[in-house]
Amino acid sequence: MAPPAARQPLSVVVLGGGTVGAQVVRLLTEQADDLAARVGARLEVTGVGVRDVTRDRPGIPSALLTDDLQALLDSSPDIVVELMGGIEPARELVLRALKGGASVVTANKALIATEGAALHAAAAEAGVDLSYEAAVAGAIPLLRPLRESLAGDRIRRVLGIVNGTTNYILSQMDATGASFDEALAGAQALGYAEADPTADVDGHDAAAKAAILASLAFHTRVTQDDVDVQGIRQVGADDVLAAREMGFDIKLLAIAERLDEPDGVSVRVHPTLVPRTHPLAGVRDAFNAVFVEAESAGQVMFYGRGAGGRPTASAVLGDVVASARNRVTGSSEPGESSYADLPVLPVGAATTAAFVHLRVRDRPGVLAAVAGVFAEHGASIRSLTQKGEGEAAELLILTHPGRDADLAATVDQLRHLEVVDTVLAAMRVIGEGR
Ligand code: NAP
Numbered sequence: 001m002a003p004p005a006a007r008q009p010l011s012v013v014v015l016g017g018g019t020v021g022a023q024v025v026r027l028l029t030e031q032a033d034d035l036a037a038r039v040g041a042r043l044e045v046t047g048v049g050v051r052d053v054t055r056d057r058p059g060i061p062s063a064l065l066t067d068d069l070q071a072l073l074d075s076s077p078d079i080v081v082e083l084m085g086g087i088e089p090a091r092e093l094v095l096r097a098l099k100g101g102a103s104v105v106t107a108n109k110a111l112i113a114t115e116g117a118a119l120h121a122a123a124a125e126a127g128v129d130l131s132y133e134a135a136v137a138g139a140i141p142l143l144r145p146l147r148e149s150l151a152g153d154r155i156r157r158v159l160g161i162v163n164g165t166t167n168y169i170l171s172q173m174d175a176t177g178a179s180f181d182e183a184l185a186g187a188q189a190l191g192y193a194e195a196d197p198t199a200d201v202d203g204h205d206a207a208a209k210a211a212i213l214a215s216l217a218f219h220t221r222v223t224q225d226d227v228d229v230q231g232i233r234q235v236g237a238d239d240v241l242a243a244r245e246m247g248f249d250i251k252l253l254a255i256a257e258r259l260d261e262p263d264g265v266s267v268r269v270h271p272t273l274v275p276r277t278h279p280l281a282g283v284r285d286a287f288n289a290v291f292v293e294a295e296s297a298g299q300v301m302f303y304g305r306g307a308g309g310r311p312t313a314s315a316v317l318g319d320v321v322a323s324a325r326n327r328v329t330g331s332s333e334p335g336e337s338s339y340a341d342l343p344v345l346p347v348g349a350a351t352t353a354a355f356v357h358l359r360v361r362d363r364p365g366v367l368a369a370v371a372g373v374f375a376e377h378g379a380s381i382r383s384l385t386q387k388g389e390g391e392a393a394e395l396l397i398l399t400h401p402g403r404d405a406d407l408a409a410t411v412d413q414l415r416h417l418e419v420v421d422t423v424l425a426a427m428r429v430i431g432e433g434r
Contacts, residue, residue, distance in 0.1 A: 009042040010324050013072045013102075015049040015093060016083035017060050020107055020134070023313035024081060026059030028320070035317075039324040043079075047072045073097055079323055081316060082106040091115050098122040098130065103323040107134035107316055113208035113224040116215065120336035129326055129333040131319040136209040137162050137288040139311030140304040141318070146216045146292070147334060153294040155217040159430065160254040162209040164286035164306045165193045165200035166232050170250055170271075171284040173240045180235055192286055202231035203269040206254045213290070214256035214267040219340035222256075222267055228347035230270040239425045242357055242396055246385070248273035248429070249281040257350060264343040266350040273355050273429040348405030353382070356397040356411060357425040362390045366419045370395060373417060377410040378402065398429065 012028065014021050028035065028045050036042040048060050049069035057065070066072060069089070073080065073096050080097035082104060084090050090111050097104050099122055106112065112119070112132050123130035133143050137160070146155070161167050165187060172183040184201065187193035199205045207227040214222040232252050243250050253272040258265055274281045279301050283289040288306030293299055305311040326332050360366050367384070374381050380400040387394040399407060411426040 007041040007328065009044040010039070010078040010327055011046045011075070012043050012079045012081060012320065013047050013049070013075070013077040014045060014081045014083060015069055015072070015090070016085070017048045017050045017057050017065065018083065019309040020312045020316065021048065021081075021083040022057050022059045023309040024083065024316050025064070027313055027317055029059075035321060039321055040328040041324065043320065043324055046075060046077060049084075069093055073100060073102075076100060077102050078327055079320060080104050081320060082108055082111075083316070084108070085110070087111055087114060091119075094119060095122055098126050098128055101126055101128060103129035103327065104131075105316055105319040105323060106130075106132050107312055108132070109135040109205070109208040109212060110224070113211040116212070116223070117221055117336065117338070124335045127332060129323040131323060131333055132212070133319050134312045134315035136212050137290055137302070137304070138306040138308065139314050140288060140290070140302045140306065141315070142290055142302045143212070143216060144318075145302070146213070147337070150292070150294055150297060150300075153296045155292060155294045156258050157293045158213050158217050158254075158256040158290060159280060160206075160209065160213060160290040161251055161280060161283050161288055162254050162290065162306060163200055163203075163206045163252060164288055165197065166203075166206070166252040167283065167288070168192045168286045169201070170232065170235070170240070170252065173235070173237060174244065174249060177237055177241070179237045180233060201233055203229040203252065206252060206269045210254035210256055210267050210269055213254065214265055215338070217256055217292075218258060218265045218342055219337045220265060220342040220344070221338045222265065222344055226267060226344040228268040228270075232271050235271050236425070239357065239427070242425070243273050243355070246273075246355070246396060246398065247276050248355070249276060250274075250427070251280060251283075253280070253430070259345060259349060259351075262345060262349055264345040264349070266345050266347065268347050268350070271427055273427055275431060278430070348403065348408060350404045351401050352404045352407065353401045353429040353431055354379075354399045354407040354411070355425065355427050355429050356395075356399070356414065356423065358395045358397070358414065359421040359424055360393050360395055361419050361421050362393060363419050366393075367395075369417060369419045370397075370414065373413050374399070374410055377406045377413070379406050379410045394424070401431070404428070
């Protein structure tokens with residue numbers, strides 16, 4: 001093989017020069033010699049597309065900046081790195097780049113979780129790569145291991161803490177007793193949460209990542225719209241305290257699970273009680289972790305930084321190097337694998353345990369009435385603890401795993417039960433077994 005200097009350089013266009021884009025350009029420049037040796041050709045950044053070319057951007061030479069993104073694509077680059085975010089115009093630009101014969105690297109989870117099938121088809125037709133390691137859990141090498149290292153296994157379940165903002169908020173609530181609003185304000189002051197925190201705290205960001213994880217894990221197309229989502233706004237300081245007293249942490253989990261009865265996959269995002277002994281409970285602050293259960297490999301956990309310009313740029317560069325090597329050797333990344341084509345089942349089909357926290361009225365027969373509702377729906381109580389007495393009496397109930405729909409019906413009926421004053425919380429629980 002010819003030494004790197006003897007080969008034509010590969011041209012790289014970066015769309016977006018923000019938090020991640022600036023770090024990608026900086027690393028491509030600073031590490032140019034090492035990258036050339038690893039790829040077998042030099043990687044030359046030929047342009048960086050932004051909205052505002054007048055802004056000073058440390059790490060990006062101003063001569064590279066342009067707001068004419070179409071012109072960047074007209075230059076027929078070898079690799080296009082999309083780091084703009086959002087659906088449009090990112091979708092249209094990525095599609096054009098692929099059709100024009102460029103390999104595309106993106107960190108855009110929303111784009112892949114909604115338009116992944118069309119983009120994969122365009123990449124396959126053009127014989128180029130489409131890769132997005134940075135789109136889920138930032139710096140953590142996760143998608144490539146799922147797609148390649150575990151390609152010979154059967155994945156049963158993926159449990160992920162994939163949103164650093166919500167994990168930081170929940171960790172703060174646990175550590176300090178703060179309310180959700182107080183912890184959110186603290187996260188915003190530190191830059192861990194955006195001024196508009198909706199995408200994070202309402203679970204939409206995690207849902208996009210859950211869709212991508214489920215698609216890879218189960219060889220099935222799953223889009224963001226398929227994911228049942230519940231965020232963390234309703235989690236109160238009292239819930240965190242009650243969970244802790246019972247030996248649990250509350251985490252916002254993205255769950256992708258293979259079900260046999262009925263046959264299909266369940267993909268959901270919701271606050272979940274995680275036993276303090278579970279490895280995911282130790283994942284605190286803005287860190288991410290993904291716990292994979294596979295038939296042969298058993299349990300595997302991936303842990304690290306899920307966001308931040310430099311960590312995310314590391315994952316982007318890994319994809320750039322892989323695509324560049326493929327161009328040098330004339331090979332390509334594996335494309336989309338959706339052969340299993342499993343149905344995506346409603347959340348009610350999943351098997352889960354539940355934690356139900358009730359404030360009850362001071363009446364004789366309260367326990368029997370409450371237990372009767374659980375029994376009516378076939379939901380089996382694992383433990384029941386009473387706190388306080390009289391008008392302040394509360395019941396903390398943990399169930400055994402059961403059908404999610406039955407547990408939901410139980411909670412619904414409890415809300416209307418005469419002896420129940422308020423359903424303070426109803427959350428799903430993962431245990432050692434499930
Ligand atoms: P960002 O700081 O907001 O940067 C976005 C960049 O794209 C800016 O330079 C912006 O230009 C440019 N841009 C946006 N719309 C454009 C348009 N219509 N025309 C031209 N330029 C446009 O975003 P980021 O945090 O770097 O995130 C980039 C991508 O990485 C997103 O998909 C995000 O979800 C993903 N990601 C980010 C992180 C993270 O920690 N930040 C982690 C994982 C994944 P101006 O600067 O001129 O406005």
